[in-house]
Amino acid sequence: LAKTTQPISMDSYEGQEVNITCSHNNIATNDYITWYQQFPSQGPRFIIQGYKTKVTNEVASLFIPADRKSSTLSLPRVSLSDTAVYYCLVESGNTGKLIFGQGTTLQVKP
């Protein structure tokens, strides 16, 4: 199962674009990359998922280079309410497991 590595914490200011990068060097051919957001005292919530190149939805963009060994979650113009923990997952159908890492704690300051 592909292991993911992401920064433990990041700081930003309101209105800035935030990019969180995740490394997954041993990603397999059939693995997808998924990002979740978690607020205190709540369960994680799905943000975005992709396989290659770029995916965009109303909340975020996900950039995946050709070798797929990393991915970058981009949050445009963050606000205080984007303060949360962000998890990168690499999912594989081979094991059935859904493994979360430690996540990145994003602190948005006014």
Added chain:
Amino acid sequence: DVKVTQSSRYLVKRTGEKVFLECVQDMDHENMFWYRQDPGLGLRLIYFSYDVKMKEKGDIPEGYSVSREKKERFSLILESASTNQTSMYLCASIRSLNTEAFFGQGTRLTVV
């Protein structure tokens, strides 16, 4: 609106008690998961189930068991609760891998 419901938001139990944490989903999902979350350790997978009566160990199954008698319900059992099992417990379900996972609101268990 899709929903994963955990039976309790907060629970206090005594050391040695048998504890049941219940999780119900209304989305007809095949796969269900139990995690515990502790400060600085992220979410760690305890057990998961891909079908009724099927279960697989996650990364930290010791001291826990699970039951899945019906598709919509996945129970986590602490056979003899200990203080090191004080934690936030989260249940999740997904239709299949590479689809969106839905989480319950969590159960904060304190063992005294």
